[in-house]
Structure formats: structure tokens, C-alpha cells
Amino acid sequence: MRFTSEQRLDDGVVEREFTLGEIPGTLWTPESTAPVPLVLMAHNNGLPKAEPRLVARARYTAARGYAVASIDAAGCGDRPRSAAEEQARADLGRAMRAGEPVDEIFESFIGPLVEKAVPDWRTTLDALLELPGIDGPVGYSGGWAALGIRLAVTEPRIAAAGFFAGGYVPRAQREEAGRVTVPLLFLLQWDDEGNPRQRALDLFDAFGSKEKTLHANPGGHIGTPWFELEDGCRFLDRHLK
Amino acid sequence: MRFTSEQRLDDGVVEREFTLGEIPGTLWTPESTAPVPLVLMAHNNGLPKAEPRLVARARYTAARGYAVASIDAAGCGDRPRSAAEEQARADLGRAMRAGEPVDEIFESFIGPLVEKAVPDWRTTLDALLELPGIDGPVGYSGGWAALGIRLAVTEPRIAAAGFFAGGYVPRAQREEAGRVTVPLLFLLQWDDEGNPRQRALDLFDAFGSKEKTLHANPGGHIGTPWFELEDGCRFLDRHLK
Numbered sequence: 001m002r003f004t005s006e007q008r009l010d011d012g013v014v015e016r017e018f019t020l021g022e023i024p025g026t027l028w029t030p031e032s033t034a035p036v037p038l039v040l041m042a043h044n045n046g047l048p049k050a051e052p053r054l055v056a057r058a059r060y061t062a063a064r065g066y067a068v069a070s071i072d073a074a075g076c077g078d079r080p081r082s083a084a085e086e087q088a089r090a091d092l093g094r095a096m097r098a099g100e101p102v103d104e105i106f107e108s109f110i111g112p113l114v115e116k117a118v119p120d121w122r123t124t125l126d127a128l129l130e131l132p133g134i135d136g137p138v139g140y141s142g143g144w145a146a147l148g149i150r151l152a153v154t155e156p157r158i159a160a161a162g163f164f165a166g167g168y169v170p171r172a173q174r175e176e177a178g179r180v181t182v183p184l185l186f187l188l189q190w191d192d193e194g195n196p197r198q199r200a201l202d203l204f205d206a207f208g209s210k211e212k213t214l215h216a217n218p219g220g221h222i223g224t225p226w227f228e229l230e231d232g233c234r235f236l237d238r239h240l241k
Numbered sequence: 242m243r244f245t246s247e248q249r250l251d252d253g254v255v256e257r258e259f260t261l262g263e264i265p266g267t268l269w270t271p272e273s274t275a276p277v278p279l280v281l282m283a284h285n286n287g288l289p290k291a292e293p294r295l296v297a298r299a300r301y302t303a304a305r306g307y308a309v310a311s312i313d314a315a316g317c318g319d320r321p322r323s324a325a326e327e328q329a330r331a332d333l334g335r336a337m338r339a340g341e342p343v344d345e346i347f348e349s350f351i352g353p354l355v356e357k358a359v360p361d362w363r364t365t366l367d368a369l370l371e372l373p374g375i376d377g378p379v380g381y382s383g384g385w386a387a388l389g390i391r392l393a394v395t396e397p398r399i400a401a402a403g404f405f406a407g408g409y410v411p412r413a414q415r416e417e418a419g420r421v422t423v424p425l426l427f428l429l430q431w432d433d434e435g436n437p438r439q440r441a442l443d444l445f446d447a448f449g450s451k452e453k454t455l456h457a458n459p460g461g462h463i464g465t466p467w468f469e470l471e472d473g474c475r476f477l478d479r480h481l482k
Contacts, residue, residue: 211459
């Protein structure tokens with residue numbers, strides 16, 4: 001893991017860019033050197049780690065006493081895309097403009113995107129836990145529920161997860177949701193145009209976790225109220241500190 | 242309003258029993274004399290104000306810096322019941338034992354119970370706001386969603402409300418839910434035997450409040466996790482302090 005830049009932010013958070021092989025990442029940590037738990041923060045369906053809402057969540061969470069990491073996993077953010085991925089995204093745009101059903105197109109590129117992203121996240125997790133000042137347990141907090149489900153099922157070091165019920169969750173992850181058993185905070189925007197409410201409620205119902213909490217608020221995809229960010233940190237505090 | 246007993250509890254809360262005409266009530270306040278907001282706390286469908294879970298919620302909330310009041314409104318708790326109410330309760334027991342549908346029986350006594358309870362709560366609110374050390378705005382926090390809806394619609398002094406989606410909500414309150422416009426925290430037990438989940442979700446959907454948040458947790462009617470009590474106080478803090 002090679003750090004390529006470091007800046008001290010006004011909220012007492014240190015933001016460092018890193019590369020790990022082909023994986024570009026960002027690590028936000030509190031200035032204090034006491035060991036802190038790690039939170040993996042991924043953005044929905046492969047948006048870049050530099051997306052402003054993700055950066056704002058990451059900085060807030062780091063200021064609350066966490067090491068927060070985000071990466072552009074294979075096929076995500078600015079990473080090169082396969083011809084198939086480019087094709088699927090083109091098909092998606094065309095289908096949406098034509099008002100055609102898009103589930104199968106989503107399935108065709110988000111399914112593989114999740115599969116390709118997981119190894120990069122696990123590689124990053126290995127490297128981050130080698131760093132001084134980062135201490136288990138590990139949390140996942142992300143817009144990308146599908147990746148979070150896959151990670152929670154395959155990665156025993158993940159002890160708690162916060163998911164945002166936005167964006168398309170592939171069939172494979174809907175089917176393995178019952179195998180997620182870590183404490184869960186599931187955030188739903190009640191009027192999220194692109195995210196059928198009933199499907200999100202069914203997903204919440206399917207999780208195997210004994211402790212799982214649904215927070216639903218009115219409004220569209222990006223209308224999540226600020227206090228949910230605070231509640232999300234309090235959820236992590238309960239399980240990682 | 243006549244105080245009939247006072248005791249200092251170990252959590253720094255003062256618990257006072259009072260009577261207001263025929264209305265018996267309890268008031269929990271922090272020992273500090275600085276003015277605090279008032280929270281009206283009612284129990285589901287007329288259970289007594291002395292019910293241990295209500296008392297525990299009230300003491301916790303008072304220790305967080307609120308004056309908390311609960312009463313046995315007309316027909317509730319230990320107050321005398323009309324022959325019609327006794328009959329309805331008897332019918333309900335028989336129907337439940339026989340596994341018959343109970344909605345209409347619930348309707349027949351909870352509907353009137355709400356109507357009868359509201360004036361007692363408003364009379365109590367008037368008297369409480371005369372007391373030194375109690376300061377608006379006023380919150381409602383209660384198991385009794387139906388009463389809370391009626392109060393929120395009829396009582397402009399109520400500035401925020403926390404409802405528990407348990408127990409039967411009469412048709413009249415389901416129909417006026419759209420007229421509730423104060424910030425709302427709506428608590429749902431996902432597996433509440435006596436409380437159809439879809440009906441609770443429909444009620445949440447129907448509230449007119451621009452700010453309304455649903456918190457759902459697995460488990461039955463009395464399985465609400467402890468952290469929801471803390472979240473409930475933080476919700477009140479946002480709107481009453």
C-alpha cells in the first residue's frame with residue numbers, strides 16, 4: 001500500500017490517497033494516534049470514491065473516531081471498464097430513455113460488478129489492518145447494499161453493516177441476504193423513484209441478522225436527512241467500539 | 242392540580258402523583274429547577290399509567306431533561322368503565338379465544354376510548370403548563386398511536402410525536418393520519434403478532450408530516466430494543482430543545 005498524498009482537513013481528519021496494486025483508494029483517519037475501528041465505505045453501483053456525498057459521510061465518520069476507507073474497485077469509478085460493461089451501460093441508458101424495463105440490464109452488469117469488486121475490497125481490508133492505528137472490528141457502511149451483502153456473507157471480519165436501500169440489488173444478493181447475520185442498519189428513502197419500496201422491505205425482511213433496524217424517511221434517492229448520518233455513527237459505536 | 246405524593250428516585254428524577262378533578266396522574270421531572278419541555282406519555286389502549294414499561298420510559302426520558310406526564314384518562318387504567326366498555330372487552334376476550342375476527346370489536350371500544358381520553362389529556366396539558374419549571378414546546382410519546390394521532394390533530398401545542406405502531410388504530414384515526422403534520426418518529430415491531438405489518442406501513446405512509454421517520458426492528462410486541470428509547474429521546478431533543 002503506497003500513500004500518494006496526505007492532507008489535514010479542518011475537522012481534524014487526515015485524508016490520504018493510496019494505491020494498492022491497481023486499486024486507488026482514500027483513507028480518512030482522526031489525527032489522534034489511538035487505534036480506531038475501520039469502516040469500509042462504498043458508493044452505490046460503482047460510483048467513484050471521490051463522489052462528494054461519500055466524501056462527506058467518510059469525513060464525518062472519521063471525525064467520530066473511525067478509520068474510513070473507500071476504493072475504486074475493479075470496474076468502478078475511474079477504473080477501466082470491459083466492453084461488456086460499456087455495452088450494458090449504453091443499453092441501460094437507451095432502455096431508460098425508451099421507458100423500457102431495466103431490471104435485466106441492471107442484473108447483467110451490476111451482478112458481475114459486485115463479483116469483481118469483492119476481491120479488491122478484501123485485498124484492501126488485508127492491507128489496511130496492517131497499518132498502525134487501525135484496529136478491528138470492521139464495519140461496512142455504504143450506499144452499495146449489494147456489495148455490502150456479498151462482503152458480509154464472505155468476509156468474517158465484518159462485524160456490523162449499514163446499508164442504503166438504493167439502487168439495484170442483483171438476484172444473487174437478494175437470495176443470499178438470509179446469510180447476513182451481523183447487526184444491520186438498513187436505510188430506506190420512502191419515495192425513492194428508482195428503488196421499488198416493496199422490494200426494499202422484502203430485502204429487509206430477508207436478512208438473517210437477529211439485530212436489524214430499518215430507518216425509513218420520506219423523500220427521494222438523495223433526500224436522506226442529516227440526522228441519519230449521526231444515527232449511523234451511533235449504530236457503529238454500539239457494535240465497533 | 243393536587244399533588245398527593247412525591248419521591249426522589251435514584252436517577253435524579255422526582256416522581257409525583259397528582260389528581261386533577263377525577264383524573265389521576267403521575268409527573269416525572271429532573272431535580273434541576275431549570276425549565277424543561279413537557280412530554281405526554283400514554284400507554285397503549287388504556288393500560289394503567291403505572292404499567293412498568295411506561296414508568297421505565299418515563300423515568301429515562303425525565304432523566305434526559307424532560308417533564309414527563311401520564312394519566313389514567315376516562316375509561317383507562319383504573320378509571321371506572323361504562324357497561325358498554327365492559328361488554329366490548331368481554332366480547333373481545335370471547336372472540337379471541339374463539340379465533341374470530343376482532344377488528345369490529347376493537348373499533349367498538351377503542352374508538353370511543355380515544356374520544357373520551359382526549360379531553361382529559363388536554364385538561365391535564367393546560368394544568369401542567371401552569372406549573373413552574375415546565376416550558377413548551379410539548380411532545381407526545383406513547384404506545385397509544387391512536388390517542389397521539391387525535392391529540393396531534395386537535396392540539397396545536399404538540400410540536401413533535403413519537404408513536405408505537407402497536408395495538409388497534411380506529412378507522413377515524415387512520416383516516417385523519419394525513420392531518421398529522423408535526424415531526425414524527427414511528428416505531429414498528431416487525432413481527433408484532435397483534436399488529437398487521439402492512440397496516441402499520443400504510444399508516445406511516447398516510448401521515449402528513451414532512452419529517453417522519455420509521456424505525457422497524459425484528460421481534461414481537463414487547464421486543465423493542467433498548468436503543469430505541471435513546472433514539473426516541475434524541476428525536477425529542479431535535480424538536481423540543
